[in-house]
Structures are given as C-alpha cells and as structure tokens.
Amino acid sequence: MLNGRAPDWLIQIASSLINIAALLGVFLTLFALISVLERKILGRMQNRYGPNRVGPFGLFQPVADGIKMLIKEDIVPARADKIVHFLAPVLIAAAAILTLGVIPYGRNMTPFTIDGGILFFFAVGSATELMVFMAGWGSNNKYSMLGAMRAIAQMISYELPLIITVLPVVMIVGSLNPDKIVDVQGNYSLGFVPHWFVFTPWGATAFILFFVSGLVESNRTPFDVPEGESEIVAGHMTEYSGFKYATFFMAEYIGMFAISGLGLTLFLGGWHAPVHFLEFIPSYVWFFVKLSILLFVYIWLRGTLPRTRIDQILNFAWKFMLPMAFTCVIAAAVWHYTGRGLRGWLWSLAVIAIVYVTLSTLLDTRRKFAPRTYRFAE
Amino acid sequence: MSSVAFVIIAVLTLSAALAAATLQKLMHAALSFAVMFVGISAFFFLFGAEFVGLVQIFVYIGAVAVLIVFTILLTRYDVGKVRGFSWGGVVVAIAVFGGLVWAISKTKLVSVAPSQVEPLTVQRIGELLMTNYVWPLQCVGVLLTAALIGALILVMEEKS
Numbered sequence: 001m002l003n004g005r006a007p008d009w010l011i012q013i014a015s016s017l018i019n020i021a022a023l024l025g026v027f028l029t030l031f032a033l034i035s036v037l038e039r040k041i042l043g044r045m046q047n048r049y050g051p052n053r054v055g056p057f058g059l060f061q062p063v064a065d066g067i068k069m070l071i072k073e074d075i076v077p078a079r080a081d082k083i084v085h086f087l088a089p090v091l092i093a094a095a096a097i098l099t100l101g102v103i104p105y106g107r108n109m110t111p112f113t114i115d116g117g118i119l120f121f122f123a124v125g126s127a128t129e130l131m132v133f134m135a136g137w138g139s140n141n142k143y144s145m146l147g148a149m150r151a152i153a154q155m156i157s158y159e160l161p162l163i164i165t166v167l168p169v170v171m172i173v174g175s176l177n178p179d180k181i182v183d184v185q186g187n188y189s190l191g192f193v194p195h196w197f198v199f200t201p202w203g204a205t206a207f208i209l210f211f212v213s214g215l216v217e218s219n220r221t222p223f224d225v226p227e228g229e230s231e232i233v234a235g236h237m238t239e240y241s242g243f244k245y246a247t248f249f250m251a252e253y254i255g256m257f258a259i260s261g262l263g264l265t266l267f268l269g270g271w272h273a274p275v276h277f278l279e280f281i282p283s284y285v286w287f288f289v290k291l292s293i294l295l296f297v298y299i300w301l302r303g304t305l306p307r308t309r310i311d312q313i314l315n316f317a318w319k320f321m322l323p324m325a326f327t328c329v330i331a332a333a334v335w336h337y338t339g340r341g342l343r344g345w346l347w348s349l350a351v352i353a354i355v356y357v358t359l360s361t362l363l364d365t366r367r368k369f370a371p372r373t374y375r376f377a378e
Numbered sequence: 379m380s381s382v383a384f385v386i387i388a389v390l391t392l393s394a395a396l397a398a399a400t401l402q403k404l405m406h407a408a409l410s411f412a413v414m415f416v417g418i419s420a421f422f423f424l425f426g427a428e429f430v431g432l433v434q435i436f437v438y439i440g441a442v443a444v445l446i447v448f449t450i451l452l453t454r455y456d457v458g459k460v461r462g463f464s465w466g467g468v469v470v471a472i473a474v475f476g477g478l479v480w481a482i483s484k485t486k487l488v489s490v491a492p493s494q495v496e497p498l499t500v501q502r503i504g505e506l507l508m509t510n511y512v513w514p515l516q517c518v519g520v521l522l523t524a525a526l527i528g529a530l531i532l533v534m535e536e537k538s
Contacts, residue, residue: 081403081405081406083406084405084406084409114428115428115429115499115500116428116429116432116500119429119432119433119436119500120432122436123432123433123435123436123439123440124435126435126436126439126440126441127435127439127440129440129444130409130412130439130440130443130444130447133444133447133448134409137405137447137451152444152448156444159440174501175500175501176500
C-alpha cells in the first residue's frame with residue numbers, strides 16, 4: 001500500500017477479472033440473443049413464425065430455455081466414466097472462452113495481448129479435439145464414440161487449411177500479433193478504399209477458405225455430421241442432458257463467435273471503419289457490426305444448405321481446400337515481390353486462377369448419373 | 379511471485395506425471411499425460427518462451443495426445459480393463475532415468491544472469507530459422523512431406 005495505491009499484484013488480478021467479466025458478459029448475452037435470432041431467421045426462411053410466445057417478439061425465449069435447462073434432470077449413464085464425462089463439457093467451454101481473449105474488439109481493446117496471439121488462438125482451439133474425444137469416450141456409448149471420431153476426423157482435416165490460410169496474412173504483416181494485423185489494414189487509398197486483405201486476390205481466396213474451414217470447426221451446417229440426428233443421435237453429446245448439454249451448445253456458439261471474430265480481424269480490417277469519414281463511430285461498434293454480418297451468413301447457410309456426407313467433407317478438405325490454401329501462400333508471396341500494387345494484384349490473381357482452373361478440371365470426374373451402388377449395405 | 383508459480387506448476391506437472399504412471403485405467407493415464415503437457419507449457423510461459431509454450435500446447439495437446447488416445451482405442455479391445463504390474467516397464471523406466479541422469483551430469487551447466495537473455499520472440503526464432511538453421515529446416519520439411527505421402531499411400535484404396 002505505497003502512496004495510497006493498491007499493490008501491483010492486486011491491480012493485475014483486478015484488471016484480469018474486469019476483462020474476464022466483460023468478455024463473459026458481452027458474449028453470453030450475444031449467445032442468448034443469437035440463439036433466439038437464429039430461430040427467428042430460420043423460421044422466416046422456412047415460411048413459419050419462429051419463437052413468439054415469451055416476451056415481445058419472443059425475445060425472452062433464451063430466459064425460458066435457460067430455466068428449462070437448469071431444472072432438467074442431469075442424467076449420467078451408469079457405465080459412464082464419471083470424471084471424464086463431467087470434465088468434457090467444462091473444459092470444452094473453457095477452451096472456447098479462452099480463444100475469445102486474443103481478439104482485438106476495438107482500439108486498445110484486446111483483453112489478452114501476447115506476441116503470438118494468432119498462435120494462441122489455434123493452440124487452444126486444437127485442444128478442443130481431445131475434449132470431444134473425452135466426451136465421446138467418457139459416455140461409454142457407441143453413438144457417442146462414433147460421433148466423436150467423426151468430429152475429430154473433420155476437425156483435424158480442416159485445421160490444416162484453416163491455419164495455412166492465416167499464413168499469407170502473417171507473412172505480409174510480419175507479425176503474429178492480432179493488433180499489428182489490424183493496424184496494417186487501417187489505411188485508405190483515396191480516402192474510401194480500405195486496405196483490407198479481403199480486397200486482394202489472395203486475401204479474398206484465403207477468406208473464403210477460412211470461412212468454410214471455420215464452418216467445419218464450429219460444426220455448423222452443412223458440415224454438422226458429428227451430430228447427424230438421423231444416423232448417430234447427437235454424436236458425442238448423446239449422453240448429455242440438462243445443463244451439460246447446454247454447455248456444449250454454448251461452447252459451439254462461442255467457438256463460432258471466436259472464429260468469425262478472428263476471420264474479420266485477419267481479412268476484414270478488424271475494428272476499422274469501411275470508409276475513412278466514418279471512423280468517428282466507435283471502433284467496437286464496427287467490430288460488432290461486422291461480426292453480426294458474418295453470423296447472419298452462418299445462419300443463412302444453415303437455412304439454405306443440406307447436410308453433406310462425412311466422406312464428401314474429408315475429400316473436399318484434402319483434395320481442394322489444402323492445395324488452394326497453399327496457393328494462397330504462394331499468391332501472397334507473388335503479390336509482395338511484384339510490388340504490392342496493381343501489378344502484384346493481377347499477378348496473384350493469375351496464380352490463383354491457374355491453380356483453381358487446373359484443380360477443378362482434375363477433380364471434375366464428370367460422372368454420369370446412374371443407380372446408386374452400395375459397397376457395404378448389399 | 380515467480381518462484382511460487384514455479385512450485386505450483388511443478389507440483390501439478392509432477393502429480394500429473396505420477397498419475398499417468400500409476401492410474402489403473404489406461405485411458406485415464408493417457409489423459410493425465412495430456413495434463414502434464416499443459417504443465418510443461420506453463421513452464422515455458424513462466425520463463426518467457428511464449429512461442430515454445432504455445433507450440434507445446436499446439437503439438438502435444440492438439441496432435442500427440444489425440445494420437446495416443448486413438449492408438450489406445452484402435453489397438454486394444456480391453457480399454458476399460460484394469461492394467462497389471464509389469465517388471466519390464468520398471469527395467470525400462472530405470473534405464474531411461476539412469477541415461478537421463480548420466481547425460482545431465484555430463485553437461486556443463488551454463489549459468490547466465492537473467493538480464494542477459496533476450497526474450498525469445500517469434501521474430502528472432504523466424505530470423506534464426508531462415509538464416510543459421512535453414513538447412514535443418516528444409517530437411518525437416520522434406521522428411522515431413524515424405525511421412526505425409528507415406529501415410530497417404532498406406533491408406534490408399536487398392537483398385538482391383
């Protein structure tokens with residue numbers, strides 16, 4: 001207590017706690033909002049009303065859902081591995097919330113600043129696989145185990161393109177720090193063209209690949225086979241009920257927020273305004289506007305696309321996503337060495353176009369439609 | 379402050395390691411092994427080697443631990459069974475321990491004052507990898523590509 005100031009360790013702990021409280025408050029509210037908005041939007045797309053009983057326009061639906069989840073009976077299977085079964089949802093939610101920490105939400109608004117912020121995001125994200133396995137194995141149920149296997153197979157396959165599409169941005173910026181990546185994208189040509197990476201050919205390609213991989217990592221339609229109801233009940237969540245199930249659900253949505261937040265930090269200029277004269281609007285407003293647009297696309301895709309098969313997903317990852325991701329790295333290098341101007345723009349576009357056309361001709365099998373043949377179910 | 383943290387992390391890591399060696403169920407042992415990996419990466423963070431700590435989590439939790447649990451799952455039918463005691467394991471453990479002690483005792487201990495050590499930033503690692511260690515890096519790259527192709531050939535469907 002020198003000079004009437006609190007000791008340093010106390011200040012440190014207090015500031016961490018404030019950061020954590022703010023993160024949890026904002027994103028749990030967003031989770032509640034999104035869960036009702038998603039059902040409303042899906043309802044609109046499928047020509048029906050969404051939830052509209054609780055509160056005005058059904059906006060208090062999450063409160064009702066929360067109470068229902070809390071008072072539901074928590075069933076643990078008799079043959080389950082009690083500790084592992086309990087730890088899986090807790091750890092999965094913890095990992096999802098940790099990844100939120102490194103994203104810059106506005107000017108000087110990064111909760112946890114470290115040198116390798118991007119690496120931190122993926123390191124913590126990659127731990128999720130082990131936790132999904134714990135959920136599947138701890139439940140001692142064949143459906144759970146199969147669901148976990150599927151989830152891990154697709155997560156490992158798409159982690160590769162996900163990380164490789166981040167590489168071009170890291171190469172061009174020369175830093176793994178999300179704040180620096182946002183700073184580099186903060187300039188404008190002619191006062192209205194922002195220097196976002198999505199406006200370069202390699203950036204646009206990488207952003208699309210990143211977005212698709214993000215869909216898979218957060219187990220969203222059209223890639224939600226780990227919980228394909230018609231085949232394996234609810235995948236690794238089969239044996240979970242009540243609040244533990246809600247925790248899985250929350251972790252999934254928070255993972256979705258985190259991956260969208262990282263995507264817009266890397267490619268869409270982070271918290272910068274799209275035109276220079278709109279910079280007076282607070283930076284965090286821009287961040288959340290961009291985040292809501294991305295989340296709307298997630299919901300839109302869910303309302304539009306049917307579920308893909310697991311072998312289609314994995315084939316797509318290894319045969320198309322991975323080569324295209326490598327092409328992005330090469331195209332970014334070409335862009336850098338041809339002067340980062342219009343010439344570099346055209347050269348990198350050429351590189352991507354050539355690889356894209358070659359890949360799609362090679363992968364196009366031009367199969368004729370014929371009666372389906374079964375390999376295992378004869 | 380940091381010595382308190384050191385003791386806490388050390389106790390956690392060692393008890394996780396002990397649990398991995400003594401737990402009755404194989405799968406529990408594998409999972410506590412993963413906890414030990416987290417402890418080791420916490421050490422790296424404590425000593426300012428952020429990058430190494432992150433890579434430790436990335437590789438050992440994200441890949442090696444998943445590999446271990448899958449190996450157990452796919453090679454044994456009695457995953458849930460209680461394992462017995464084996465003298466062979468004791469011999470191997472003593473041999474490894476002896477080898478490590480021998481190697482450590484032969485090493486000349488270098489004591490450097492903490493202020494002289496530059497923080498190991500990502501930038502420095504990148505520069506060193508691209509200048510002094512570029513050939514080892516390339517060799518590792520070739521090796522890993524060969525491993526990847528080998529894995530693909532192993533699982534390739536044979537057309538008859």
